[in-house]
Amino acid sequence: MDTKIKAVVLAAGKGMRFRPLTNNRPKPLLKTLDRAILDHNLNQLNGLVDEIVLVIGYLGETIKNTFGSSYKGIKIHYIEQNSPRGTGDAARMALPRIKDKFLLLNGDDLYDKNDIKKVLAQFPSVLLAETKNHSNFGVIDLNNDLVRGIVEKPKKSASQLVNAGLYFLPKKVFDYKIKLSPRGEYEFTDYINKFVEKEKLYWVKAGRWCPLSYPWNLFDANEFLLAEGKKALEGRIEQNCRLGGKIIVQKGAVVKAGSYFEGPIYIGRNAIV
Numbered sequence: 001m002d003t004k005i006k007a008v009v010l011a012a013g014k015g016m017r018f019r020p021l022t023n024n025r026p027k028p029l030l031k032t033l034d035r036a037i038l039d040h041n042l043n044q045l046n047g048l049v050d051e052i053v054l055v056i057g058y059l060g061e062t063i064k065n066t067f068g069s070s071y072k073g074i075k076i077h078y079i080e081q082n083s084p085r086g087t088g089d090a091a092r093m094a095l096p097r098i099k100d101k102f103l104l105l106n107g108d109d110l111y112d113k114n115d116i117k118k119v120l121a122q123f124p125s126v127l128l129a130e131t132k133n134h135s136n137f138g139v140i141d142l143n144n145d146l147v148r149g150i151v152e153k154p155k156k157s158a159s160q161l162v163n164a165g166l167y168f169l170p171k172k173v174f175d176y177k178i179k180l181s182p183r184g185e186y187e188f189t190d191y192i193n194k195f196v197e198k199e200k201l202y203w204v205k206a207g208r209w210c211p212l213s214y215p216w217n218l219f220d221a222n223e224f225l226l227a228e229g230k231k232a233l234e235g236r237i238e239q240n241c242r243l244g245g246k247i248i249v250q251k252g253a254v255v256k257a258g259s260y261f262e263g264p265i266y267i268g269r270n271a272i273v
Helices: 037-045 060-067 087-092 113-120 171-175 188-195 217-228
Strands: 006-011 051-056 074-080 101-106 125-130 138-143 146-152 161-170 202-205 242-244 247-249 260-262 265-267
Touching: 006 037, 006 087, 037 060, 037 113, 051 060, 060 074, 087 188, 101 113, 113 125, 113 161, 113 202, 146 188, 146 202, 161 171, 161 188, 171 188, 217 265, 242 247
Parallel strands: 006 051, 006 101, 051 074, 125 202, 242 260, 247 265
Antiparallel strands: 101 161, 125 161, 138 146, 138 161
């Protein structure tokens, strides 16, 4: 697999629906298990790309201070979106860093590395996920293995496949002109709708995807991450404990004698249970 690919990660939003959790930190830095959402996503990109372009905005300095200039040897380049003008504007700001092909993903949803690999193996492509609650997402219009268009947040739809916000695209997707949406933003999906009028865009079905649209989705994120992990008992387990399933006990944690747990369960650092 070619790893000389730039990954553009959108992390500029204010996360208004997550207030007050996002009053003092950007949504991508909200923690799931022991790490920030964005940290989990950057980890999935490890070994697949050679540079990460982070588009930041709201409290962007906090993201800069968290990750610095690289992540596990992958160079990070920051681009600031000073005014919130939508995902289309945010993605286009990365244009000077893109040579030809690029990977694009939301920094505040959770993706599976195997799905990213599948998308990178099919060019150009978009990741789709199956959901019963399509009203919060862009629903995909398909023609066999090709995408014909994306309809944002429809009230009714016969399709259960929605846009998961992960793309592998050519630079020329930005050659098309798009207009402000009714909510006053430039939507990246409008670039896609223009692109598919003249070009082929394939779709890949997600095996695992966790969108974080509302605060309670953080509980879904914890389950998502626990499901992919292996049992790890790094803390102190006292006598006569029964621990079944996928359980993570972090360093410094203590599981007291006689405890019974059935995973998936995460016990953080220095916790006593």
